[in-house]
Amino acid sequence: MKETPLDSLIRAFAGLPGLGPRSARRIALHLLVNRERAMNPLMQAMAQTAENIRTCHICGNLDLTDPCAVCRDPARADDLLCVVAGISDLWAVERTGIFKGRYHILGGVLSALDGIGPDQLSVAPLLERVRGGAFSEIILALAATVDGQATAHYLTDRLHTLPGGTDLRITRLAHGVPVGGQLDYLDDGTITTALKARK
Numbered sequence: 001m002k003e004t005p006l007d008s009l010i011r012a013f014a015g016l017p018g019l020g021p022r023s024a025r026r027i028a029l030h031l032l033v034n035r036e037r038a039m040n041p042l043m044q045a046m047a048q049t050a051e052n053i054r055t056c057h058i059c060g061n062l063d064l065t066d067p068c069a070v071c072r073d074p075a076r077a078d079d080l081l082c083v084v085a086g087i088s089d090l091w092a093v094e095r096t097g098i099f100k101g102r103y104h105i106l107g108g109v110l111s112a113l114d115g116i117g118p119d120q121l122s123v124a125p126l127l128e129r130v131r132g133g134a135f136s137e138i139i140l141a142l143a144a145t146v147d148g149q150a151t152a153h154y155l156t157d158r159l160h161t162l163p164g165g166t167d168l169r170i171t172r173l174a175h176g177v178p179v180g181g182q183l184d185y186l187d188d189g190t191i192t193t194a195l196k197a198r199k
């Protein structure tokens with residue numbers, strides 16, 4: 001039997017993070033019933049976002065401009081770099097409002113199990129950026145998982161081998177990040193504490 005457009009819609013929703021078939025059907029029905037109020041604005045917002053979203057060539061963030069708003073912000077410190085695994089981590093740190101430096105998105109963490117090595121991540125661009133920049137501190141804001149910490153260890157070694165790398169202050173998030181904790185799932189207060197107490 002051929003899949004109807006409604007079936008496709010439900011299947012698309014069901015494939016989104018945090019949604020299953022049940023919530024997918026509820027959302028689809030809500031949109032069908034509220035076409036004017038809910039479906040049309042959603043369609044417009046999605047079409048506009050899809051058309052205008054860019055990957056920042058400096059940090060890897062997604063934004064409507066390249067460079068992104070964070071990289072373009074003249075009020076931010078140019079000597080402070082926060083390295084995160086993904087965009088959701090950047091968002092999580094931004095929500096705290098206490099970090100006023102720049103970011104670098106790795107695109108994941110090293111994982112022997114998943115076959116993710118340095119070449120699959122934005123490691124070379126990070127080293128290039130630090131080499132050409134005037135950073136005094138690099139904050140490795142990676143998850144307190146085995147892979148996250150192994151990645152932080154690896155990056156620390158690589159950063160130290162850069163010219164002047166031994167003068168770099170390389171810090172990690174401190175207390176408050178539970179073992180196995182992904183940044184994204186932490187509340188803002190916990191991230192704030194972890195940032196302030198970095199070492």
Ligand SMILES: [Zn+2]
Pocket residue numbers: 056057058059060061067068069070071072
């Ligand atoms: Zn950027």
